[in-house]
Amino acid sequence: MRERIWRVGERVFDLSRHGLIMxxxxxxxxxxxxxxxxFTSTKAIERGLAMAAxxxxxxxxxxxxxxxxxxxxxxxxxxxRVIAVVENLRAKIxxxxxxxTSKAEVARTAIEAGASIVNDVTSGRGxxxxxxxxxxxxxxxxxxxxQGTPRTxxxxxxxxxxxxxxxxxxxxxxxxxxxxxxxxxxxxxDPGIGFGKTLxxxxxxxxxLERLRAHDRPLVVGVSRKSFLGKLVGSxxxxxxxxxxxxxxxxxxxxxxxxxxxHDVKENVHALRVTEAILQSTK
Numbered sequence: 160m161r162e163r164i165w166r167v168g169e170r171v172f173d174l175s176r177h178g179l180i181m182x183x184x185x186x187x188x189x190x191x192x193x194x195x196x197x198f199t200s201t202k203a204i205e206r207g208l209a210m211a212a213x214x215x216x217x218x219x220x221x222x223x224x225x226x227x228x229x230x231x232x233x234x235x236x237x238x239x240r241v242i243a244v245v246e247n248l249r250a251k252i253x254x255x256x257x258x259x260t261s262k263a264e265v266a267r268t269a270i271e272a273g274a275s276i277v278n279d280v281t282s283g284r285g286x287x288x289x290x291x292x293x294x295x296x297x298x299x300x301x302x303x304x305x306q307g308t309p310r311t312x313x314x315x316x317x318x319x320x321x322x323x324x325x326x327x328x329x330x331x332x333x334x335x336x337x338x339x340x341x342x343x344x345x346x347x348x349d350p351g352i353g354f355g356k357t358l359x360x361x362x363x364x365x366x367x368l369e370r371l372r373a374h375d376r377p378l379v380v381g382v383s384r385k386s387f388l389g390k391l392v393g394s395x396x397x398x399x400x401x402x403x404x405x406x407x408x409x410x411x412x413x414x415x416x417x418x419x420x421x422h423d424v425k426e427n428v429h430a431l432r433v434t435e436a437i438l439q440s441t442k
Contacts, residue, residue, distance in 0.1 A: 163417065165377045166344040167217075167255050167299040168275035174377050174417040177435060180428050181217040181257065181420045182210035183383065186240040187224045187232075200243045204251075207244065211252040214428035217276065218252075219420060220244055220269070221259030225280050225354070234264045241265070242272050249273025257301075263288035270296050280305050280354065282332050294340040301347050301379055302332045306355025316355040322367045325350050329373040347418060348372070349379040358387045365407070369415045381420035382407050383427075401426065409434040 163174045172179060186203045207218050222240035223232040237260065245256055249272060257276035258269035263286045266277050270292075276299040283289040283302075293300045304325045306316050318324050329348050337343055350364045350371055364371065365382075372378055382388065388400040401423055408419050408430045421427040 161375075163375060163377060164344055165299065165347055165417070166342060168297075170255060170275075172216075178412050178416065178431055179216040179418045180214060180424060180431060181219050181379070181418055182207070182213075182215035182424045183381075183420055183422045184210065184218055184220045184244070185224070186220060186222045186244055200240075200247075203244045204247045207248045208251060210424045211248075211254045213425040215254060215424045217255045217257055217418070218248060219257040219259050219276075219278055220248070220274070221278075222265070223260065225259075234262050237262065237265050238268055242268055245269050245272040245274050255299075257299075261285035261289070263292045266298075267292055267296070270298055275299060276301065278349075279303065280351070283336070290336055290339045290341060293336075293345075294342075297342065297345070299345040299347070300336065300341055301349050302329060302336065303349035303379075304328050304351040304354065313355065316357055316360065318360060321356070321360045321363055322370050325364065326371055326373065329371065333373055333376070343374065343376070346374075347377040347379050349381065349420075352380065352382050353385045353387060358390055361385075361387045365411065368411060372415065377417035378415060379418040379420060380407075380411055380416045382411075383419075383421040383423065405430045413438060 161175060165172045165174055184203055184207050210218055220241050222237040248256055255276060256274045257278045258266055258274040259278045260266050261279050261281040277293050278301045279289055280303050336346060352361050383404050384397055384400045388403040389395055392399055392403055405426055408427050412431055412434045419427055
């Protein structure tokens with residue numbers, strides 16, 4: 160695999176050698192995946208520390224649910240949920256912190272508190288101040304595709320060619336980001352599995368993942384605990400989505416994915432490392 164660099168603050172990751180595990184830390188009362196288990200700051204901080212100990216390369220902190228049908232949260236409330244968590248994690252661990260938000264006000268405060276990645280489900284389209292902020296603060300930025308909004312995205316999503324349309328979206332957003340002086344080496348792309356996609360759309364995107372890569376930038380994939388896994392295995396239990404998610408971590412790493420956004424850190428770290436050992440032994 161050719162060298163693929165992602166600049167995150169003062170760090171430079173060579174993703175051709177090792178993929179990254181991004182641990183999901185939802186500081187919300189209505190997350191689909193953990194039911195608000197880490198809603199209090201104390202529990203969220205404890206979970207973030209545990210994920211770092213389990214081998215997470217990045218902790219992704221979010222204070223607004225983006226599950227299908229969810230409603231927006233006011234900036235003041237989102238700040239109340241996440242900033243103490245970011246500050247405490249930054250003081251205690253040396254792992255990059257990502258802020259999962261579409262509000263520039265929240266992103267700025269989180270960056271000041273120690274975050275170095277902005278993970279925006281709207282790719283900067285939800286707040287015109289976001290991309291200039293990313294450029295100003297020299298933060299890493301994840302450009303994610305979402306059709307519609309979290310409230311509406313799963314209401315009959317439609318595409319003529321889902322792979323080509325998302326590829327074109329990435330090209331356009333990349334050009335927009337570069338035009339606003341965001342460092343191209345700090346950009347990564349996420350196809351937004353489950354964000355305005357049917358089961359069939361998700362499968363097609365995952366099967367043709369490498370076609371989504373733009374400008375040789377890293378690909379971020381988030382399939383952890385998502386409902387399409389339950390549909391594929393015929394179970395409504397979230398616990399039954401772990402093994403299918405681990406299978407995809409291994410398969411998608413072999414197919415070119417670079418960063419894996421997951422809830423179950425230890426298990427995915429193990430799956431990724433075993434897969435990479437096999438991939439590197441065949442070179």
